Amino acid sequence: MKFGYARVSTKDQNLDAQMKVLNKLGCDKIFFEKISGKNIERTELNKLLEIIRAGDTIIVIKIDRLARSLKDLIFLLDEFSAREVILQIDTMQFNFTTPEGRLFATLFGSVAQYERELINERTIAGMKAARENGRIGGKPKGLNDEAKKKATKAYDLRVKELSINDILITAGIKSKRTLYSYLRYEVKRRSILENKEISEDGLWLL
Structure with a gap:
């Protein structure tokens, strides 16, 4: 189409x-x-x-x-x-x-990979500086245990490229607004654990 x-x-x-x-x-x-x-x-x-x-x-x-x-x-x-x-x-x-x-795709992909590596280097450097200054990041707050489980499941389903409606049904989430909130929570949590940068919309790990 x-x-x-x-x-x-x-x-x-x-x-x-x-x-x-x-x-x-x-x-x-x-x-x-x-x-x-x-x-x-x-x-x-x-x-x-x-x-x-x-x-x-x-x-x-x-x-x-x-x-x-x-x-x-x-x-x-x-x-x-x-x-x-x-x-x-x-x-x-x-x-x-x-x-x-x-x-073209190879060229674009090479540039994108280079950009990711630069972002990763800057993130690592920033985290190192934060630790040296006594500022250590913690897990994002704001969800109860049940919501955290749904957030994890929702992100795993999104990585598998399920549609938003399928994710809502499978993860048991009532609204798209809540889903995006859960996804951002989970992305932030994983970015800390995996030392990865977050996309500008907050919905993906880079």
Whole structure:
């Protein structure tokens, strides 16, 4: 399927121009939102990422509608490559299942890995400095034992790429808001145990 994604930064801006182009490019479904690129909670983009499958195409009219920064772009392209999703920017396609696409994917993946290693080095250095100054991080607080178990189960299911609705049902969580809260708790807990950086939306370990 072809999925479009449109975004404007403020409520005063209009999505019509982007929607018109995306419809012209043959999108089967369009996800759109009015939200600043600086805001890490892009609900509609997250919904799109939950349903895409190998062979699907994501279409945007400009790359800055998709990514907030170079780092954000690198991680998104790395994910598209791993999931064999085609990215189309206006009429230009990056098909990660072709030899040329795999070349781009390799380059993107190498840069993403380099970025992860830099982040990991900075995290280790920061934790070392904190210990030397007597500041040792502890486990995140705020959930009871039952909720903690659900948080752990929810994250394990998300790693297995289950849909949000399936996770809600399987983990016995009542709402998406609660689910995301549990996921952030579990990600923070694991980041401390595994000494890993957290994604900007707080939902993944890097």
